[in-house]
Amino acid sequence: MDRPDNAGTLTMDLTFKQVDVFSAEPFRGNPLAVIVGADGLPDVQMEQIANWTNLSETTFLLRPTHPDADYRVRIFTPQTELPFAGHPTLGSAFVWQSLGGTPKSDAIIQECGAGLVPVCRQAERLSFAAPPRRRSGPVGQDDLTHAFTALRLAPDDILDAQWADNGPGWMVLRLRSCGDVLAVQPDWQMLKGQRVGIVGAWDPVRDGTNAQFEVRAFVGDGQGWEDPVTGSLNAGIAQWLIESGVAPAQYVASQGAALGRAGRVFVEKVDDDIWIGGDVVTRIAGTITV
Template sequence: MPVFDFKQVDVFSSEPLKGNPLAVVIAADGLADAQMAAFANWTNLSETIFLLHPTTPQADYRVRIFTPHGELPFAGHPTLGACAVWLASGGVARSDTITQECQAGLITLRRDGAQVAFAAPPLVRSGPVESALAPRLAAGLGVDVSDILAAQWVDNGPGWLAVLLGTRRQVLALRPDPAALGDLKLGVVAPWDPVADGAEAQFEVRAFVPGLGIPEDPVTGSLNAGLAQWLIGSGQAPAVYVASQGTALGRAGRVHVRQSGADIWIGGEVVSCIEGRVTL
């Protein structure tokens, strides 16, 4: 049976066990789709990724991203984790930026000190959520419809829609109903109050994806990328800010957002927790 190098890293945190864990199988080109899916189901992490040789000369490496229940075309914390592991495994970029190939296309990344950052991919669906969906969103989150200040599609591949609430306290108090949410991929965001919440971050974020076997994702790069495009684009967020995520799960994820020209960069630190080999 083939044996592969393996790492488990924590993304969006400089401290182990405080971010979002990611399983990484390195040089996994020999694996079949069914083997990848089975291993991702077994790890039972929100995502497991497989580092592969690229199929296009524009890319430095290729990644396939699996949840316990299926494959994703793009996801943020696996993108940062893949890049960090690829670099740590001896990968050398051919330019000042790093290009990742995934099902969603080519993603540009860069090293920024201790962080790795990716350029937010274009939204494939944007604009206000249909008003008829508001009662379902409210029921799924356990809030009144009037508590939802805005609801927006922020889909960059996984299918995200986002709800804006008024306070961080409201976000942290949510007890969502997975049955009511169904197959929705829902992000919730609210601003921090500098007086009540401090100045370490400017927004609190939570992500619920029960349809993919992820009741709550600890820290979510793709969602934060979509949120940043919405919030910065509408003037509700500054060009540089930090989002906190994972608080309700005992994590301390920090997502660093920066607009630079036409691009919005989503960055975070990646720390290695487990290294070894896996037999598949």
């Protein structure tokens, strides 16, 4: 509802949800702020709100412009807008559906900067179809050297490296083990401007069987930070590892342990699509005045 504030400025009250994505354990996933009915907000206000929430991403739900889409989403970090991101996709679809949204087809179709992304309910979880990579293939030696130096790794620590960029710009290094992944302590100054993911296999005897891979995501924006659970990165990793035969067609990735989180990403290849799924739970519901 539009109304003037005490200074005579027109304000709006919009539906606001904060959801926890990729974990069934309370407050141990990746939080996402979702603002509904944001068609009247200018870009600068979306940027200000995303900077203010200070979460890894804030999304704004709008009316679709593509005839096949159910809704349109814009995805902002505190510093920039992204064409696609994974936990914002699942969280936005969950909020849209929880508010009575009914898809036009068997799948929810999200419109975003990367195009149309299908989201389906598989068992009790929502899953999105991994979008095509904008950049894939081996990492050049200069980029690789910069990345492993910034992560304080030696060349022998890395089994393989690939680009897995589906929007945010991910480079991925495959390490020998879950323990090696958890031991990494990045040099944030050297990592500036890069987005680097690392992945290592769990050992069933040493690490357990609740997951098959450990993942971490390092973002060199601003002062640098580690993302708790990252759908876009896991999508790119899944495409790479399944195609190369390193991972089976169905597996679970763990992410966030280094930050005290308990993220679980459920990966499944069905025909030509790779689906990235996880739990989503609403933790805050109300309105935001803009």
